[in-house]
Amino acid sequence: MLTEKRVAGTVMLHxxxxxxxxxxxxxxxxxxxxxxxxxxxxxxxxxxxxxxxEVVQLDxxxxxxxxxxxxxxxxxxxxxxxxxxxxxxxPETLPASYAxxxxxxxxETIQRYNxxxxxxx
Numbered sequence: 851m852l853t854e855k856r857v858a859g860t861v862m863l864h865x866x867x868x869x870x871x872x873x874x875x876x877x878x879x880x881x882x883x884x885x886x887x888x889x890x891x892x893x894x895x896x897x898x899x900x901x902x903x904e905v906v907q908l909d910x911x912x913x914x915x916x917x918x919x920x921x922x923x924x925x926x927x928x929x930x931x932x933x934x935x936x937x938x939x940x941p942e943t944l945p946a947s948y949a950x951x952x953x954x955x956x957x958e959t960i961q962r963y964n965x966x967x968x969x970x971x
Contacts, residue, residue, distance in 0.1 A: 857897045858930045861932075862935075864935070866938070872953060876947050876948065877947070886898065886901040905945065907944070913939075918931055
C-alpha cells in the first residue's frame, strides 16, 4: 500500500517507423507507470528526472516534457509527467524492471489510474 507521496512518469518514444512505444515499469509481472518517492527537497520534475536518469538509464538531455497532469493511485494524488523522445536518442534495452510497451498496452494500463485530463496517445 502506498503511504508516501509519489510522482510518476512515462516517456513516449517516437519510433523511426512512425509508431510509438511507452516506458512502463514491471512490478511483480504487472505493468504500471514508473514512479518514485516525492522527496520534498526536490520538485516533482526533478524527482522523476532523477529516476529516469539513474534507474531507467535514459539520456534525459534528449527528452522533452509533453504533458503534466494529475492521477490518483490508492486515493493519493500523483503528479504524472509525460515526456517524449526519439528512438535514436534512447537505449533500446532497459533495466530488467522497465520496458518499452506498445501504445495499446500503455492505454490499457493507465485505465487503472484516475487521471485528470489525460491526452489521447
